[in-house]
Amino acid sequence: MLIIENLTKIYENGFKALSNINLEIPEGQFVAIIGLSGSGKSTLLRCINRLIDPTEGRIIWRGLDITSATDDELRQIRRRIGMIFQQFNLVKRSSVITNVMSGRLGYINPLFSLVNYVPRVEHERALAALERVGIAEKAYQRASSLSGGQQQRVGIARALMQNPELMLADEPVASLDPATSHSVMKYLELLNKEDGITILCSLHFLSLARAYADRVIALKDGRLEFDGPPEQIDNERFRQIYGEDAVEVEIH
Template sequence: MEDLIRIENLVKIYERGEVLALNDVSTTVQKGEFLVLLGLSGSGKSTLLRCINRLIEPTAGTIVFDGKDVTKASSRQLRHLRRRMAMIFQQFNLVKRSSVLTNVLSGRLGYVNPAASAIHKFAKQDIADAMACLERVGIPEQAYKRADELSGGQQQRVGIARALMQQPDLLMADEPVSALDPATAHSIMQYLEQMNQEDDVTVVTSLHFLSLARRYGARILALKDGEIVFEGSPAEIDKVKFKEIYGEDAEEVEVR
């Protein structure tokens, strides 16, 4: 298997508060993999995801994406690399006052520049493609509504449609289902699974619950205080490892 992402000795120190958010993190993500990031809140999951596309600037270390050094990329090279990396977020990050369709179309522009996409003129083909993406997530009838009129689950489907529109090699999802009820969470996770299996998109997603990670993840990487405390298959997480990741007092809960 070929590596899609290689992370070497990644360090992130936030100047403000002098927080060591990532401490010497190294790992590789293979093409086609479905990797789940686990860890308590504050363990560094969002920081790790955002270093990969340099939404956050790493303090030290190297990130290589499909053979190209992201950490050394010029802003022009970075723009090209980011087109291949889609991202969805816990709070959906849609342009609330724009239509659902406009939000999906912005995926075509590569990295989301919401201001630019709102005034951008799109070709007929782009609009047909965006509608097809909305059909895939089951909400074509919502296309002309304002994004903020939709329920949370529907907004996250728009986020997925926007990611599909981007035709990415990598989908990064930062707690994509943490704001959703369990039933909706599963339906969203199934779209991620489908992108992974049918569109050959490599998925890296942080998740709150181990039960979701077990169900959808092929491999799990757990962080604690910015360091990797576990890396392996879901089946390898026993009671002892669970306590290492979540702390002594934690109990495993099921998301049904």
Template sequence: MLKIEHLTKVYENGVVALRDISFEVPDGQFVVVIGLSGSGKSTLLRCINRLIDPTEGRIIWNGIDITAANDEELRLIRRRIGMIFQQFNLVKRSKVITNVLAGRLGYTNPMWSLINRFSPHDRQMALAKLERVGIREKAFTRADELSGGQQQRVGIARALMQDPELMLADEPVASLDPATSHSVMKYLELLNKEDGITILCSLHFLSLARAYADRIIALKDGLLEFDGDPADIDEQRFKDIYGEDAVRVEIA
């Protein structure tokens, strides 16, 4: 259970990214966060694993106050929260397998990991996760030689190395073409259905959100604009979220 209470984030330059956001996510839900660029989606996701420190409010996860955790506690929390990114954020010059193994760093002895030593168990695990996202044969190529969709799947494999209970996906398909977008979203759906991983995913397109979400949360200028069933978003709601001039774009 993830509980967000009165979350507010004001950046140092005075920009207010989130205003008093509160909601709860039960375990195993597939939640999609929608909203325009700059509406606070990324900030919200990054506050949950404290890549960004919130200004006010609390985030409670499985009874632990994430916002009050010190460095060591935060590390233990973070390693159960996977995250994938719009730009994939792979180390481009490193091999795919190294990128995937990096997901295991929270569990390995810091000393050994510094000289690039992982246990055989971790290596087997990395290959298995790559198998799962269908790019086992790319394990020993350089990350930047892969296509965008493949890179995002490496990102998913990396997050899976953490044995996550919660997965944060920050616009995971915004840099991909429609077909590849669906394939990546399918993997997320699979993780949600098969492994019971709670997913919090931000998306631009409502059509994609409708196709995969159990529940949609919409942000507008840092405020919670909508929280509910995908089917409840009618034309009026849509205009509330995206503005009067918005036109629906379907993504096949």
């Protein structure tokens, strides 16, 4: 169970990205977060693993208070929370397998990293993760030589290395074409259904949310605008979330 209480984030320039968000997300849900650009989707996701420190409020995950964790505790919490990004955030010059193994760093003795040593078993684990996302044959290529969809799958494999119980996906398909988008979303769905990983995924397209999510959370100007199953979003709700002039675009 992930509990978000009165979460507020005000940036140093005074911009209020999130105001008083309250959420409860049970284990195993696939939650889509929708909203316009700048509505606070990324800030919300980054507050959960404290890539951004919230201004006020608490985030409690499995009884652990993330917001008050010390650096060391935070690292232990973070290694159970996977995250994938819109820009994939791979080290482009490094090989695919190195990128995937770097997802395991939270479990490896930091002294080993100084000499770039990775235990054998982690290597095997990385190959297995790549196998799972279907690009094991690319393991020793440079990350930059892969297509966008393949890079995002490397990102998923990297998150898998953490043995995550919660997965944060920040616009994972916004840089991809529709067909590739679906393939990446399918992998996320697989993780949700097979491994029971809770997934919080911010999306631009409502159609993707309708196709994959159990529950949709809509943000507007940092406030919670809607929280419920995707079927409940009718035209009126849609305009509330996206503004009067918006038209829903289907993505196939």
